[in-house]
Amino acid sequence: MTYLISRLWTLSIVGCLIPFLWLIVDITFDNLGSNPIQELHIRLGDWSLRFLWITLAITPIQTITKWRGMTDYRQLFGLCAFFYATLHVLGYLVVDHYFQWRIIGIDILESSYIWFGIIAYFITLLLALSSPKWAKKRLGKTWKKLHRFIYIAACAAIMHYFWQLKGNLADPLFYLLVIFILLGFRGLVWLKDRQLAQLMLPKSTK
Amino acid sequence: MIIKTTKELVASEITDISVFKRRRQIIKAALAAMVAGEFIAPAIAANNNSNWANLPKSNYADKSLTPTPAGLIKNYTNYYEFAFNKQDSTDLAKNLRTDAWSVEITGEVEKPGHYYLEDILSQQSLQEYIYRFRCVEAWSMVVPWIGFPLADLLKSVQPLSTARFVKFTSVYQPDTMPKQASNQMLEWPYVEGLRIDEAMHPLTILAVGLYGDILPNQNGAPLRLIVPWKYGFKSIKAIVKIELLKRPPITSWNSFAPNEYGFYANVNPDVAHPRWSQNSERQLGSTFFTPRRQTELFNGYGEQVASLYSEMNLRHFF
């Protein structure tokens, strides 16, 4: 166990890369099924969303285990979600459309599910750009507020998923449920903190 | 029951339906073998050799098209009665029972009745039809179907002048079709429909095979509709009933989401689905870094079918 914990950082990095390596292997051995380009979108989109989950789960885990120092992990997984989202977008622009800008333009204009994807990607891009330590320092309090947008990114990504289906909603609903549980946990902690704060305040200043 | 056709077929023209009968004969022969001993086996083997590999090609089949590899066609198909994803549908469709299949033809016709598929086939001359197939999900393929014009079957039961629409119904087999058993998504059984002129159009066929062999279950065995200028969901699978009607039938996807799936569902790059574009399509079999194909109006069959819709606003009647 201690061995595992001391290696946790390395293991996390490896964990972040496994879906990518797995995808490379499947591409090499032509294992992506009848519509490999769609399967590529699905793999990358799903992993981006899953790493968004993991990122969102870090703060609750920190609260429960009282283990400080998970900030680096949060950053790692967040950047990893961004990495998969970037490959997902590149897959769309390059692997699928091969820079046919006219067709891409029409496709984006007419596909509302992609608009949600763009909102999600735009937010993750902003968060990734503002993730280095120096950016965090410079942004001060704004940083925290800005990075709460990750919940919006996750919800937009789920809308993006939900909006492309023909009516079988089970999978995106599952993703949404997990986001709600994580958000619910944050809400409960916030409520509890507020109550505690009120209890501790002297009555007169209220 | 045997259908009378307007012109008698010479024996050599009549399609070899032994491929179709093969499964039944194997079962029958296996049962017989248990009684009669092993000497029947060579006869079965001989029977297995016949197939539909060398059928004539339809005049309408675009010979310049290269069919999509069979493996892709057979592993990439929606079949919501079985599952909501293509892989599970393909796996579960193996359970479908297709033996002793019969089709009920009723409604505005002179000669309604239940017809065994074998008897229908013995009266039809099968051809190969190489058609583009465009799914509403924006992917497409080129399929060498084996079938016969729907018009030929309809004519043989003599439609009345009051017949203005044709309604098709898929099999209801909840013991093999999990989504029917649990009553999920659509109203089961699946229903599709055509206007009578669409149904009588020579491009519209009933398919019983693909790539020189009987249809795999997941691709619609034993009998499915193919309307190549419409989105794939119009091309109903596993048909058990054909009704000729005075009024338009209520069809499955159209009633599930009327603003998303129209009754006509003609392939049209300029009319987007409310949630995604129909302007381009991913062709199965194309590799990474191959741009999508520009979707064509009526899936490229405009020359043959545009006149059916000359007075219609295609945006309104999507």
Ligand code: HEM
């Ligand atoms: C953070 C940003 C994004 C996330 C997390 C995300 C996630 C996803 C997910 C989960 C899926 C569905 C996978 C499945 O069916 O299991 C998907 C599909 C897809 N996404 Fe995204 N996405 C993002 C941004 C984008 C953007 C910006 C675009 C386009 C410019 C895009 C284009 C697509 C396409 C084309 C599909 C496949 C649709 C199909 O199945 O045909 N995504 N994405």
